[in-house]
Amino acid sequence: MSDIQSPVGPQGTLAYRAAKIAVVVLTALIILALIGLVVGSVMKLSGRSAKLMGGGASQTLALPQGARILSSESQPGRLILHVRSPAGDEIDIINTDDGKLVGRVVAAPPAPPVRQ
Numbered sequence: 001m002s003d004i005q006s007p008v009g010p011q012g013t014l015a016y017r018a019a020k021i022a023v024v025v026l027t028a029l030i031i032l033a034l035i036g037l038v039v040g041s042v043m044k045l046s047g048r049s050a051k052l053m054g055g056g057a058s059q060t061l062a063l064p065q066g067a068r069i070l071s072s073e074s075q076p077g078r079l080i081l082h083v084r085s086p087a088g089d090e091i092d093i094i095n096t097d098d099g100k101l102v103g104r105v106v107a108a109p110p111a112p113p114v115r116q
Contacts, residue, residue, distance in 0.1 A: 061094065061101060078102065 010016055063069070067085035074080070079094040091105040 061092065061099075 063083060064085045064087060067083050069081050070084050070089075071082040072079065074096075077096055079096050081092045081094070083090050083092060089107045092101060093103040093105075094100070095102050
């Protein structure tokens with residue numbers, strides 16, 4: 001017979017084994033990513049459901065005596081109120097997610113007219 005070896009099947013090559021290992025590793029990474037996606041979604045939904053069911057603390061914003069709301073605006077996640085009271089005008093910025101006062105801009109009351 002001859003010294004020529006018979007060809008090796010494709011399952012015995014190094015490239016085939018490397019490709020098989022790559023497929024197994026990538027499949028494991030995809031499964032871990034899907035598990036992370038499901039866990040993240042459950043955590044996000046469970047956190048938000050506690051707020052919707054009344055689990056979160058709410059605040060009450062009380063206007064000063066004699067004050068009235070002149071105008072209101074809404075921005076994403078914010079409610080902006082223009083309030084006029086005997087002490088002067090103010091702008092209240094309220095977070096719509098939890099009802100907390102984010103900021104307040106207070107203007108000094110108008111000066112009385114000067115008599116000459």
